Amino acid sequence: MDHHTSSNNRYTSLGAGDSKERILALVKQNQPDFTDLPAIVNFKQEYDDVAEKFITVLRGIGSLVYVVEGYDQIAGIIKENFADARRIVSTCDELASIAEINKMYEDPHLLEDVDLFITSSNLAVAENGAAWITDKQLSERVLPFIAQEIALVINKKNIVETMHDAYDKIADEEYGFAVFIAGPSKTADIEQSLVLGAHGPKMMTVFVVE
Amino acid sequence: MHNESKDHAGLAEDFNKDERRVEWHDETLWWVRQKRDKAANGIAEWEQLREAASQIKNNVLSNLAAYLLQFEEKAIANGVIVHWAADANEHNQIVHSILKKHGLNKIIKSKSMLTEECHLNEYFKHQGVEVIDTDLGERIVQLAGEAPSHIVLPCIHKKKEEIGELFHEHLGTPKGNADPQFLTNAARLHLRDKFLTRKVALTGVNFAIAETGEFVVCTNEGNADMGAHLADVHIACMGIEKIIPQRKHLGYFLRLLARSATGQPITTYSSHFKQPRKGQELHIVLVDNGRSRQLGRADFRNSLKCIRCGACMNTCPVYRRSGGHSYHTAIAGPIGSILAPNLDMTKYADLPFASTLCGSCTNVCPVKIDIHEQLYKWRQVLVKEGHAPAVKKMGMQGMTFTLSNPSIYHIAGKAGRWMMKNIPFVVSNKMNPWFKQREMPEPPANSFTEWYKKNRKPTP
Ligand code: SF4
Numbered sequence: 001m002d003h004h005t006s007s008n009n010r011y012t013s014l015g016a017g018d019s020k021e022r023i024l025a026l027v028k029q030n031q032p033d034f035t036d037l038p039a040i041v042n043f044k045q046e047y048d049d050v051a052e053k054f055i056t057v058l059r060g061i062g063s064l065v066y067v068v069e070g071y072d073q074i075a076g077i078i079k080e081n082f083a084d085a086r087r088i089v090s091t092c093d094e095l096a097s098i099a100e101i102n103k104m105y106e107d108p109h110l111l112e113d114v115d116l117f118i119t120s121s122n123l124a125v126a127e128n129g130a131a132w133i134t135d136k137q138l139s140e141r142v143l144p145f146i147a148q149e150i151a152l153v154i155n156k157k158n159i160v161e162t163m164h165d166a167y168d169k170i171a172d173e174e175y176g177f178a179v180f181i182a183g184p185s186k187t188a189d190i191e192q193s194l195v196l197g198a199h200g201p202k203m204m205t206v207f208v209v210e
Numbered sequence: 211m212h213n214e215s216k217d218h219a220g221l222a223e224d225f226n227k228d229e230r231r232v233e234w235h236d237e238t239l240w241w242v243r244q245k246r247d248k249a250a251n252g253i254a255e256w257e258q259l260r261e262a263a264s265q266i267k268n269n270v271l272s273n274l275a276a277y278l279l280q281f282e283e284k285a286i287a288n289g290v291i292v293h294w295a296a297d298a299n300e301h302n303q304i305v306h307s308i309l310k311k312h313g314l315n316k317i318i319k320s321k322s323m324l325t326e327e328c329h330l331n332e333y334f335k336h337q338g339v340e341v342i343d344t345d346l347g348e349r350i351v352q353l354a355g356e357a358p359s360h361i362v363l364p365c366i367h368k369k370k371e372e373i374g375e376l377f378h379e380h381l382g383t384p385k386g387n388a389d390p391q392f393l394t395n396a397a398r399l400h401l402r403d404k405f406l407t408r409k410v411a412l413t414g415v416n417f418a419i420a421e422t423g424e425f426v427v428c429t430n431e432g433n434a435d436m437g438a439h440l441a442d443v444h445i446a447c448m449g450i451e452k453i454i455p456q457r458k459h460l461g462y463f464l465r466l467l468a469r470s471a472t473g474q475p476i477t478t479y480s481s482h483f484k485q486p487r488k489g490q491e492l493h494i495v496l497v498d499n500g501r502s503r504q505l506g507r508a509d510f511r512n513s514l515k516c517i518r519c520g521a522c523m524n525t526c527p528v529y530r531r532s533g534g535h536s537y538h539t540a541i542a543g544p545i546g547s548i549l550a551p552n553l554d555m556t557k558y559a560d561l562p563f564a565s566t567l568c569g570s571c572t573n574v575c576p577v578k579i580d581i582h583e584q585l586y587k588w589r590q591v592l593v594k595e596g597h598a599p600a601v602k603k604m605g606m607q608g609m610t611f612t613l614s615n616p617s618i619y620h621i622a623g624k625a626g627r628w629m630m631k632n633i634p635f636v637v638s639n640k641m642n643p644w645f646k647q648r649e650m651p652e653p654p655a656n657s658f659t660e661w662y663k664k665n666r667k668p669t670p
């Protein structure tokens with residue numbers, strides 16, 4: 001905290017302080033009469049099978065999905081699918097036999113050669129296939145982006161219907177960084193042709209644990 | 211970068227010289243619009259979501275000063291360094307001062323329409339600072355020496371063969387290779403090197419949350435995160451209107467944003483930045499640049515509710531057939547035509563006239579901005595404030611004139627042909643028989659003359 005407060009002071013000498021007062025005065029003067037914030041409504045969705053919906057959406061956005069019983073099975077699938085991987089990093093203790101577990105890294109740049117990153121998510125959303133990951137599940141924030149491929153372990157009971165349900169759960173959660181990830185990184189910037197693997201992972205595998 | 215001497219009509223005419231490209235542009239954007247329709251129609255409560263988002267944004271605008279202070283206080287408590295910039299120039303200087311403090315002259319940047327608005331790249335060129343855009347589409351236009359032509363699809367005006375040629379020249383890919391997969395992979399390798407070697411990363415901000423001091427950045431490519439999590443310094447630049455009150459409100463906005471933009475249920479990444487990573491410096495630059503002035507214009511303040519989804523561009527018959535660059539401003543299309551005159555009435559007097567006022571933009575806008583009504587009101591303000599001389603020179607004024615004189619319309623030759631292709635109908639709301647419909651279908655282009663004969667009324 002102290003560190004940041006002191007660097008903050010260094011910047012105020014640029015005259016930023018004046019601009020703050022000026023901007024706020026103009027905003028106050030020009031903003032319209034107060035209107036109330038509407039009450040938050042959760043538009044409930046009733047899917048016949050939440051997990052089924054989640055899996056369908058995930059496949060639709062280019063992810064590979066396995067429904068599994070537990071970590072033994074996951075380790076087996078990874079060993080088979082990623083036989084060529086030179087470096088696999090994970091934050092799941094259960095995968096110690098196949099991956100580098102929960103190390104603290106000196107420098108995020110050292111993760112440049114990670115082929116596969118595996119982590120777990122405690123909250124996933126059926127309507128859009130997104131999984132919530134906070135820095136508690138990341139030894140380095142860059143891991144889910146820098147790895148060539150990513151795999152997520154999600155317990156079936158942690159899948160909710162919509163983003164409303166998701167934010168109901170995480171409204172007060174503490175984190176420094178958190179992210180919803182839905183599928184592999186992608187782009188369609190060249191003539192709207194969809195290409196998987198823009199800057200982040202080229203593939204995403206999701207293990208739904210029954 | 212923009213052609214300063216031509217107005218929208220003139221620039222649109224340039225774009226229309228290549229008819230096949232125009233056809234492609236038109237059809238591709240219409241296809242994106244249809245994907246949006248499909249996504250929106252899949253949500254039974256879509257209209258209620260739009261209404262809620264609109265009301266939240268109304269509340270934000272009515273209480274903005276307090277929210278900004280709350281946001282700053284929380285952000286500082288989170289360990290973030292907060293800056294305030296009154297205008298574009300101050301924004302650029304603040305970003306530059308952070309680089310100078312660290313003795314650096316290289317920066318990577320993910321998508322930020324605000325830095326386009328502030329002409330940060332041009333500023334840095336003069337200051338000898340190297341900027342590299344990392345969004346694929348933005349990198350492509352940057353290599354071409356152009357500006358983005360669309361806020362979500364920055365190089366939608368480019369054909370893959372042109373991109374192949376650019377990559378051949380700048381990245382050394384084989385000549386003649388225009389395969390999107392191959393070119394994307396070439397860009398991946400090229401930019402990975404930049405991510406790994408640059409120490410300062412700049413990102414935009416989609417939503418900033420007053421109650422927590424965090425901000426959310428949405429991308430599909432993952433470039434904002436690659437930059438921010440590797441760099442020693444992360445600078446996030448945001449317009450002051452990006453505030454939303456509570457984290458829970460993201461439930462509405464994230465449901466609306468990607469569906470409206472590209473028809474996806476959500477972007478691949480919705481990243482929530484609250485505290486700097488250990489050992490990292492995190493800056494937020496809050497930028498006014500005319501927003502407080504727009505807030506004071508009762509007729510136009512709603513434009514500040516915009517979440518930059520681009521849906522109004524994809525649906526706009528004029529945008530689709532004139533291209534983003536014809537708007538000669540950072541944010542093109544219907545919403546850009548409302549924002550730009552606030553910055554400079556003389557320079558952008560032509561833009562509110564670059565519209566058919568058909569209302570399709572208003573119908574798709576996820577935060578219910580009355581876009582076409584504001585365009586109509588801008589026309590009146592511009593004429594009243596003495597920008598009529600500028601407007602008179604404009605093709606669009608010509609259009610208004612022509613349409614009140616159908617005989618001239620018929621003999622207008624090339625101009626008439628242009629309008630025929632680009633402006634299926636030119637109407638004010640009351641005259642518009644489609645207006646009652648929520649989402650307007652595309653009228654057959656050649657029915658215009660007939661329709662117009664039947665519906666001719668004095669031009670407002
Ligand atoms: S004005 Fe509305 S439709 Fe247009 S970009 Fe902004 S939010 Fe999207």
